[in-house]
Amino acid sequence: MSEKLRYERPVIQKLNTGLMNKFGTNLDYSPIIEIEGIEVKKLIEEYGSPLFVLSENKIRKKYQHAVRTFSSRYPKVQFAWSYKTNYLNAICSVFHQEGSWAEVVSGFEYEKALANNVPGNKIIFNGPDKSNDDLKNAVIHNSMIHIDHLDELYCLIKLAKEINARPRVAIRVNMDTGVYPMWDRFGLNYENGQAWDALNKIQASGVLDLKGLHCHIGTFMLTPNAYGMAASKLADLAFRVQQKFGISLEYIDMGGGLPSSNNLKGAYLPGIDIIPSIDEFAEAIATGLINSPIRPEDLPTLIMESGRALVDEAGYLLGTVISNKRLSSGKRATIMDFGVNILFTSFWYNHKINPAQPTTDYLEDMEIFGPLCMNIDVIRESISLPPMKKGDQVVVQNVGAYNVTQWMQFITLRPNVVLIDSNAKAHIIRKKESTDYINSMELVPDHLKSFKL
Amino acid sequence: MIKLKKNIALSESGFIFDPSTGDSYSVNQTGSEIIEYLKEGLSEDQITDKLKDTFDSDEEQLRKDLDDFLHHLRQLKMIENV
Numbered sequence: 001m002s003e004k005l006r007y008e009r010p011v012i013q014k015l016n017t018g019l020m021n022k023f024g025t026n027l028d029y030s031p032i033i034e035i036e037g038i039e040v041k042k043l044i045e046e047y048g049s050p051l052f053v054l055s056e057n058k059i060r061k062k063y064q065h066a067v068r069t070f071s072s073r074y075p076k077v078q079f080a081w082s083y084k085t086n087y088l089n090a091i092c093s094v095f096h097q098e099g100s101w102a103e104v105v106s107g108f109e110y111e112k113a114l115a116n117n118v119p120g121n122k123i124i125f126n127g128p129d130k131s132n133d134d135l136k137n138a139v140i141h142n143s144m145i146h147i148d149h150l151d152e153l154y155c156l157i158k159l160a161k162e163i164n165a166r167p168r169v170a171i172r173v174n175m176d177t178g179v180y181p182m183w184d185r186f187g188l189n190y191e192n193g194q195a196w197d198a199l200n201k202i203q204a205s206g207v208l209d210l211k212g213l214h215c216h217i218g219t220f221m222l223t224p225n226a227y228g229m230a231a232s233k234l235a236d237l238a239f240r241v242q243q244k245f246g247i248s249l250e251y252i253d254m255g256g257g258l259p260s261s262n263n264l265k266g267a268y269l270p271g272i273d274i275i276p277s278i279d280e281f282a283e284a285i286a287t288g289l290i291n292s293p294i295r296p297e298d299l300p301t302l303i304m305e306s307g308r309a310l311v312d313e314a315g316y317l318l319g320t321v322i323s324n325k326r327l328s329s330g331k332r333a334t335i336m337d338f339g340v341n342i343l344f345t346s347f348w349y350n351h352k353i354n355p356a357q358p359t360t361d362y363l364e365d366m367e368i369f370g371p372l373c374m375n376i377d378v379i380r381e382s383i384s385l386p387p388m389k390k391g392d393q394v395v396v397q398n399v400g401a402y403n404v405t406q407w408m409q410f411i412t413l414r415p416n417v418v419l420i421d422s423n424a425k426a427h428i429i430r431k432k433e434s435t436d437y438i439n440s441m442e443l444v445p446d447h448l449k450s451f452k453l
Numbered sequence: 454m455i456k457l458k459k460n461i462a463l464s465e466s467g468f469i470f471d472p473s474t475g476d477s478y479s480v481n482q483t484g485s486e487i488i489e490y491l492k493e494g495l496s497e498d499q500i501t502d503k504l505k506d507t508f509d510s511d512e513e514q515l516r517k518d519l520d521d522f523l524h525h526l527r528q529l530k531m532i533e534n535v
Contacts, residue, residue, distance in 0.1 A: 004506075004507060004508055004509040005482075005507055005508050005509065006508070006509055007483065007508035007509050007510035007514075007515075008481055008482070008483055009483060009514075009518040009521075009522075010480070010481065010483040010484035010486075010487050010518055010519070010522040011480065011481045011483075011484055011522075012469070012478050012479070012480045012484050012522070012525060012526065012529065013478060013479050013480075014476060014477075014478050014529070015476075015477045015478060015479055324521070326521065326524065326525060326528075330525060330528045330529070360481060360482070362467075362479075362481035362482075387481065389514065389518075
């Protein structure tokens with residue numbers, strides 16, 4: 001008996017001439033059968049579906065490349081891992097092993113960094129919400145506190161006097177870098193003199209140890225020039241500080257905001273075609289600092305807080321097709337076992353999705369939905385993929401940034417997260433949640449404990 | 454009984470032309486086979502049996518997909534119920 005052909009569900013599609021995409025058809029739907037040497041099928045068998053997978057190898061390579069890129073252009077470079085991008089302890093530890101400090105934006109993240117054994121003086125504390133206790137904790141541990149607003153500045157001056165300490169501080173500076181929208185909600189403004197005013201107040205207080213300047217000009221930035229401009233402005237401030245107070249600032253922290261190769265919604269071209277290389281950002285920043293009036297021997301350390309650019313491409317989300325249906329328009333809808341609850345970034349990215357099993361070359365236009373009972377649960381409004389049936393598996397790419405920190409525990413439990421090490425061994429780095437775990441945090445008052453139905 | 458609209462032209466490579474509307478379509482291999490069987494006047498059961506012989510899949514899946522495919526053909530006004 002002859003061998004049967006591999007089955008693919010029947011598909012018919014109307015051909016529309018004259019409406020072709022001028023950039024051509026997306027042909028990158030080739031199956032991803034394995035990740036870092038482990039079969040997708042096996043990963044799902046062992047750890048369940050959906051499943052987040054991170055590649056240690058990719059993180060390390062990306063990090064080392066970024067450090068090389070900046071260090072070859074500027075003499076003193078230090079990276080600080082942006083906890084909010086992905087604060088799973090194992091991921092933070094990979095960055096710390098590579099030499100990255102910690103950059104945190106809340107008391108919770110600060111505690112996490114300390115628990116990860118990051119020395120207090122290697123933790124940068126950003127963010128607008130630092131409670132008195134948070135500030136005290138950071139002062140005691142000798143961390144760098146980046147002052148976001150004047151209320152925080154006054155609070156710190158008071159605290160320093162109370163506990164007789166000398167907090168190490170920097171101010172967060174916002175400025176016009178030629179990009180819109182201008183991020184002016186974090187820190188103090190450069191152009192209207194707020195930042196200079198704060199620096200004077202710090203020096204006048206006599207109790208704060210001014211160590212640096214910081215900025216965070218935006219996120220998923222596509223313009224290296226904006227960083228060049230920001231670097232020049234911060235260097236100018238640093239020079240003025242040196243001129244007036246005679247102190248050479250130890251560092252200039254350029255924040256994060258460098259893009260990953262993800263596909264932004266609304267962009268005509270895929271991310272990989274439009275994002276500037278990390279070299280271009282490094283060049284702009286290094287030039288901005290080196291060409292400033294600061295003397296070469298006084299150049300401050302350049303701190304980078306890149307998150308997304310270093311971890312996004314190391315993350316994968318594996319999932320399974322729950323069902324196929326046809327919408328009223330005749331368009332195919334594919335329902336996956338993961339939704340916006342765990343793939344939060346699908347709100348702003350057209351994530352690349354590939355099948356995890358061999359397929360034919362035939363493509364079908366479809367909309368991809370998650371499993372939530374909500375209309376907003378759309379993963380891709382329009383995508384061409386080979387026909388898939390219930391039980392088929394997919395791999396969503398570039399999900400390493402912001403998903404395992406912004407995910408929601410909505411109507412279901414969050415899945416396992418595994419890290420594949422450099423020897424192709426998988427390790428669970430965050431356990432799948434259980435109903436007991438969720439219930440363990442809830443309390444029911446006595447009068448609500450019984451009822452008859 | 455399912456009847457494919459007259460004059461529907463199907464090429465070997467899966468290109469379909471409907472002369473009554475001027476619309477053209479593409480089908481994958483499974484879809485192409487089904488349309489051929491419809492042209493031959495086979496019933497749903499007969500088509501399922503044929504597909505079962507050709508493809509590596511179970512009957513339940515084949516029936517489900519065939520049903521969905523026929524719905525779509527109806528929506529595209531390519532078949533008419535007799």
